[in-house]
Amino acid sequence: MSIVPTAGKPRQILALLAIRAGRVVQVETLMAELWGNAIPRSAATTLQTYILQLRRKLTEAGVEQAGRSAKDVLETCYGGYRLAPEKFSLDLQEFQQLVRQGNRSLAENDPGKASDHLGRALGLWRGPALTDVPAGEILGTEVIGMQEERAWALEMRLDADLRLGRHAEIIGELRMLVSRQPIHETLSAQLMTALYRAGQPWRALDAFQALRHALISELGVEPSPRLQRLHQAILANDTGLNAPSSPSALHALSA
Structure with missing residues (x-):
């Protein structure tokens, strides 16, 4: 079962937490992403409601059956929230790990392994980054970084294939x-x-x-x-x- 909400703003929150999985995303950062410079007075309460909705989605997806609660996966931390990457797998983290392995293999003059790692990394992409998520300024910057990393991975994979003849x-x-x-x-x-x-x-x-x-x-x-x-x-x-x-x-x- 998907934990991705249908409403735009909760999707923004989940996307930003996932991109920065393992790190605390400050409340101020989440508010700036959702509302830009026009943060309403009810922003804090509304944000808490969105977090509760996301945790409810996690519960419906069965996270508690694995011996953890939704609060373990989406943690409340001092000043913000943290998505715990050790509780689940993320395509983005797998992609970044494969890119690092591919880069290392190229540096070690092993284009065969590099092409394999980088090909698998690029295969995780199914289209433009966050194409179905409304992006504010912060997510927009993250998307640029993700696209740059994808382009770098592609260049390295092509280089590896050239080295392989x-x-x-x-x-x-x-x-x-x-x-x-x-x-x-x-x-x-x-x-x-x-x-x-x-x-x-x-x-x-x-x-x-x-x-x-x-x-x-x-x-x-x-x-x-x-x-x-x-x-x-x-x-x-x-x-x-x-x-x-x-x-x-x-x-x-x-x-």
Whole structure:
């Protein structure tokens, strides 16, 4: 049974408590999320009512059958409330743990494990973060952080796949990503590398020109030295760009 309430403001509270699971979320922070700068006089009482509603949902979901009460899961602490992560599992925490493992595996030059960890992490996402939750300023900032971490995990997974020689397999995915983010240099560099390794250097050069045009049109700047070095390496047919059996050439060029 779902513990997610249907009403918007209780959903906001649950989302913020879940994102910060294990930490005390101050009452003032919850009020600011719910009402912004227009906090009503009844805010404290209304917030307590929302907390009671969430605990009732927890009870209905059967938390007491596991030898704990709703108050054990959603604790009242000095100055605020805390969602106890040790009482249940959270997709967000699993995602973050897998991302850390993937990052560590890349640092240890184990792209196979990295790709597995990061692929599982990304598989936990089912759409945009908190798409069905009304977000105030605080949740909005948290969503930005979550999306940035997701984007970082994706970049690392693509890097791991390049190190594994899966360049042909990820070209389609990279083309789609670059079309959505035409000034994203890392994705463009990964696409250029994948195309070059797949025996399509002219398309890799086209990808560079598309990035350059987008950067000049939107920002009035040239590609970074990192991308220009990659461009020159492709023009020179540099064998260092070939699929490696150790750290990727793309990684070396970006150092």
